[in-house]
Amino acid sequence: MFNISGGEFILLLLLALLVFGPEQLPKAAQQVGRVLRQLRTMANSASNDIKEGLGPEFKDFDVQDLNPKRFVQKHFWEDEESEKKPVARLNGKRPPFDDEAT
Numbered sequence: 001m002f003n004i005s006g007g008e009f010i011l012l013l014l015l016a017l018l019v020f021g022p023e024q025l026p027k028a029a030q031q032v033g034r035v036l037r038q039l040r041t042m043a044n045s046a047s048n049d050i051k052e053g054l055g056p057e058f059k060d061f062d063v064q065d066l067n068p069k070r071f072v073q074k075h076f077w078e079d080e081e082s083e084k085k086p087v088a089r090l091n092g093k094r095p096p097f098d099d100e101a102t
Contacts, residue, residue, distance in 0.1 A: 016028070
């Protein structure tokens, strides 16, 4: 979810245990979970409000399309990828290439 490996997760857990202590750690984890749930609910609500505000013409609108990187990929690079010819494969591998033959 957050690109955290197992070692990093254990280190964060030990750090949280040292900072909050064994008595306060469950309460802190519960509060963090509640805040994350509220943020997710607010984000989904804002997304739905934007879709409703745009009207039926934009019913297939995705909020992620507002991300500049995704916008550029969708509008500038999508067509070129579909036009590329597939590379010839031999049993899932590229065919052999002989430098001296060319």
